[in-house]
Amino acid sequence: MTTHTDDRTPTDHGTGTVGYAPAHTPRLAWAEQAPEVFKAMVRLDAAARKGLDPKLLELVKVRASQINRCALCVDMHSKDALAAGESVERIVQLSAWEESEHFYTERELAALALTEAVTVLTDGFVPDAVYERAAAHFEEAELAQLIAAITVINAWNRFGVTCRLVPGHYQPGHK
Amino acid sequence: MTARTRLLDKSVAQAMSTLSAAAKRGLGDPALAELVVIRASQLNHCAFCLDMHLTIARQHGVPEKQLDLLAAWEEAEGVFDERERSALALTEAVTVLTGGTSQAFGSGGGSVPDEVYATAAKHFDETRLAHLVGLIVAINNWNRVMVSRRIPPGGYTA
Numbered sequence: 001m002t003t004h005t006d007d008r009t010p011t012d013h014g015t016g017t018v019g020y021a022p023a024h025t026p027r028l029a030w031a032e033q034a035p036e037v038f039k040a041m042v043r044l045d046a047a048a049r050k051g052l053d054p055k056l057l058e059l060v061k062v063r064a065s066q067i068n069r070c071a072l073c074v075d076m077h078s079k080d081a082l083a084a085g086e087s088v089e090r091i092v093q094l095s096a097w098e099e100s101e102h103f104y105t106e107r108e109l110a111a112l113a114l115t116e117a118v119t120v121l122t123d124g125f126v127p128d129a130v131y132e133r134a135a136a137h138f139e140e141a142e143l144a145q146l147i148a149a150i151t152v153i154n155a156w157n158r159f160g161v162t163c164r165l166v167p168g169h170y171q172p173g174h175k
Numbered sequence: 176m177t178a179r180t181r182l183l184d185k186s187v188a189q190a191m192s193t194l195s196a197a198a199k200r201g202l203g204d205p206a207l208a209e210l211v212v213i214r215a216s217q218l219n220h221c222a223f224c225l226d227m228h229l230t231i232a233r234q235h236g237v238p239e240k241q242l243d244l245l246a247a248w249e250e251a252e253g254v255f256d257e258r259e260r261s262a263l264a265l266t267e268a269v270t271v272l273t274g275g276t277s278q279a280f281g282s283g284g285g286s287v288p289d290e291v292y293a294t295a296a297k298h299f300d301e302t303r304l305a306h307l308v309g310l311i312v313a314i315n316n317w318n319r320v321m322v323s324r325r326i327p328p329g330g331y332t333a
Contacts, residue, residue, distance in 0.1 A: 016320065021251070025284075027302060028301060028305060029305075030309070032243060033196070033302045033304070034198070034302070034306050035305065035312045036193075036200075037197045037198050037309035040190055040193040040194035040197055041190075043186075044191060046281075047186035047187040047189075049269060050184065050186075069275055071273065080236055118319050120273045121319060121322055122218050124312055125220060131179055140180050141182055141184075143180065144180060144184060145187075147182060147319070147323045147324065148187045150319065150323075151320055151323075152316075153315075154316075157272065158272065158312045159308065159312060162265075162269050162292070
């Protein structure tokens with residue numbers, strides 16, 4: 001195993017071969033312990049993505065995962081975004097999208113604002129301005145799907161963070 | 176208050192219901208399930224969900240004193256047992272991942288503290304714990320879908 005950083009593979013993470021800290025241990029194999037719950041999540045995920053542009057969906061998923069700090073989900077959806085043809089710089093800028101609006105379309109910006117509002121509910125509600133901005137860019141049925149998709153990534157984030165799932169091993173197309 | 180939209184794809188709603196039912200079944204404690212669901216709905220300010228689940232909680236015979244003091248459960252000595260308290264602490268941690276600071280998305284909060292997780296793991300075996308987490312996730316789903324669409328309370332009839 002080389003120590004050259006350019007040769008890193010996902011399996012380097014946590015092995016210490018390149019001087020990184022060790023990987024943490026997952027807390028709970030929730031999908032094995034609650035298979036019916038997992039099955040429902042998979043079905044929900046499939047239902048919520050219907051009718052949504054895959055690239056937009058990945059932007060939404062990466063952003064929600066950043067806000068919720070789900071390492072596994074950031075890993076997975078950044079890679080899925082790249083696999084869907086997304087550019088590196090649009091993924092990199094995502095955590096500061098309000099300051100880098102010219103990287104995104106108005107429609108994407110409206111979706112990102114909605115993503116943040118729906119993700120951070122604990123401070124109260126989804127502001128009218130945010131909802132109306134989204135409603136100006138998405139017709140009603142599509143908007144309902146967008147809300148569902150934001151909800152579903154929040155759900156995966158909660159499982160990932162709570163069960164402390166380990167990032168770094170995901171490969172697009174090998175789910 | 177009128178709803179912003181009442182649209183919700185049928186297969187999305189069905190999967191959400193299946194998820195909630197599977198989690199609740201696996202937890203195997205309907206009264207505790209309502210405490211968890213109501214507390215998450217308080218944190219997420221979901222009026223529809225509060226109205227619905229307070230009704231259900233009363234049907235399950237959850238004591239009025241617990242419902243009255245749920246929002247301040249940490250300070251309500253003698254009202255909740257240790258198992259309930261561990262479930263409520265986990266509910267809060269899993270629900271408020273962001274730290275609840277809208278002024279600065281991404282600061283504060285973050286992760287589910289080891290102590291919170293370990294305390295819950297003392298009171299629930301892995302299977303029950305996985306379903307408890309599932310239930311917390313499931314109500315967070317409903318909270319998001321109802322609050323975003325601004326579904327008014329009162330629509331639920333037992």
